Amino acid sequence: MKILVVGGGIAGSTLAYALHRAGAQAVVAEARPDIGTTGGAFLTLAPNGVNALRSIRLGDVPAAAGGFELSGLDFHNARGRRIAEIPGENDQVTYGARSVVMRRANLHTELATRARAAGVRYVHGARLVELGDHGAGLRATFADGQEFDADVVIGADGIWSAVRRLTWPDAPSPAYTGIVDCGGWASVDLPDTARQQMYFGRRAFFGYAVKDSTAYWFTNVPRADEPGRTELDDLDQRAWMDTIRRLHSDDPEVVRAVLRAADGAVGAWPVYDMPALTAWNTDRVCLIGDAAHAVSPSSGQGASLAIEDAVVLARWLTDEADPTAALTGFVGERKARAEKIVRFGRQIGDRKVASAAGSLFRDLTLGFFLRMGGKATTEQYSYRIDERPRRVTRPEAERV
Ligand SMILES: Cc1cc2nc3c(=O)[nH]c(=O)nc-3n(C[C@H](O)[C@H](O)[C@H](O)COP(=O)(O)OP(=O)(O)OC[C@H]3O[C@@H](n4cnc5c(N)ncnc54)[C@H](O)[C@@H]3O)c2cc1C
Incomplete structure (x- = not known):
């Protein structure tokens, strides 16, 4: 089976690695000119994401990417009072792993490097613009005119997926939420934090963690008008930092x-908020990661879900000889879980936005909300990929 993976990000690189490890072949077509230009700030891999990597013998990737472990979250109000917590000290015992924070670019580079070392071919500068069926298979055409024929095409090309748009022209588009997530790191004279520290600030939500005198921070900047697709690639850094500092100028000293x-x-x-898609697959095309179910950054599950998808799809494609059965089996196994987590992330995101306006309401209801969230977190973290062979069960008559 000739498999083309469109998008060599977190999901695409993990999928290609897992396929090659299992003896299948895949080519990755990536729009960006090389791995080093992929960028991003930092992200968290939850215990389920770490366990998914372990299941394909990539358990050392988080450490190799410079990740550091955290044990839960503390929530503070705008006066700095701790109003709630999600303890994570038992995560290692309960889930077999802890959450790990790392720079996105490091995780991405590490995954792509492992895939390359396993024999995966990456074609860089390959932006998919057309996808057609020529009877005997699929033909992908790239912006530079290159063509590639494949039996199966996997759309691992992120939230603005071209594979999704070309295969399902009527699929809903992501909707801007009015929030721009910003983040970075800073050298600080602060002790390491065992947990991630979250602040419902007066005008915006803020979070940080410190490891070895480096603070990894993020904030949710409210902005009514939707930024242009490339507008934020070349930020006026100084102007943005001034805006962010002003937003948090009345928040606790540690934030400032x-x-x-x-x-x-x-x-x-x-x-962006992406509505649930009716379908993730046709008989030869399938979406994974953000292309299928972009989840709010507030859930802390984007990369973990993308990795889970990749590992499960690789199993289906290597265990089940019929591609249509493999893709349908994969979607049947994954869709409900991913969409439940998307709904959860949406609720948290809405809450962060509402918090600036209604701090008393937020303080009063946060405990209840976190108890609900605690249950969801247990379900998310405890997921383990079933290692049994994947086969579509066919009716008796069809089997003979
Ligand atoms: C540049 C960048 C920075 C990010 N920064 C952060 C961050 O700081 N924190 C965070 O939590 N999440 C960040 N994310 C999102 C996070 O990586 C994803 O939510 C998550 O990892 C899911 O991974 P994915 O592989 O599905 O999608 P992505 O990681 O978005 O990967 C999609 C890949 O597809 C490629 N692609 C897109 N269109 C085409 C096309 N037409 N043809 C070929 N290739 C294409 C993209 O260049 C990209 O490499 C970032 C994503 C990107 C692309």
Whole structure:
């Protein structure tokens, strides 16, 4: 089976690695000119994401990517009072792994490097613009005119997926949420934090964690108009930092101290809400990761879900000889879980936006909300990929 993976990000690189490890072949077509230009700030791999990597013998990737472990979250109000917590000290015992924070670019580079070392071919500068069926298979055409024939095409090309648009022209588009996520890192004179520290600030939500005198911070900047697709790639760093510092100027000293120290590059990406798709697959095309179910950054599950998808799809494509059965089996196994987590992330994101306006309501209801969230988190973290062979069960008559 000739498999073309469109998009060599987190999902695409993991999928290609897992396929090659299982003896299948895949080519990755990636729009960006090389791995080093993929960028991003930082992200968290949840215990389920770490366990998914372990299942394909990539358990050392988080550490190799410079990740550091955290044990839960503390929530503070705008006066700095701790109002709630999600303890994570038992995560290692309960889930077999802890959450790990790392720079996105490091995780991406590490995954792509492992895939290359396993024999995966990456074609860089390959932006998919057309996808057609010529009877005997699929033909992908790229912006530079290159063509590639394949039996199966996997859309691992992120939230603005071209594979999705070309295969399902009527599929809903992501909707801008009015929030731009910003983040970066800063050298600080602060002790390591065992947990991630979250602040419902007066005008915006803020989070940070410190490891070895480096603070990893993020904030949710409210912005009514949707930024242009490339507008945030070339930020006026100084102007953005001024805006961010102003947003948090009435928040606790530790928040202001981290932002005072943040003189390096700041990453910014608008947050979108993607409605659930009716279908993720046809008989030869399938979506994974953000292309199928972009999840709010507030859930902390984007990269973990993308990795889970990749591992499960690789199993289906290597265990089941019929591609249509493999893709249908994969979607049947994954869709409900991913969409439940998308709904959860949406609720948290809405809450962060509402919090600036209604701090009393938020303080009063946060405990209840976190208890609900605690249950969801247990379900998310405890997921383990079933290692049994994947086969579509056919009716008796068909089997003979
Ligand atoms: C540049 C960048 C920075 C990010 N920064 C952060 C961050 O700081 N924090 C965070 O939590 N999440 C960040 N994310 C999102 C996070 O990586 C994803 O939510 C998650 O990892 C899911 O991974 P994915 O592989 O599905 O999608 P992505 O990681 O978005 O990967 C999609 C890949 O497809 C490629 N692609 C897109 N269109 C085409 C096309 N037409 N043809 C070929 N290739 C194409 C993209 O260049 C990209 O490499 C970032 C994503 C990107 C692309």
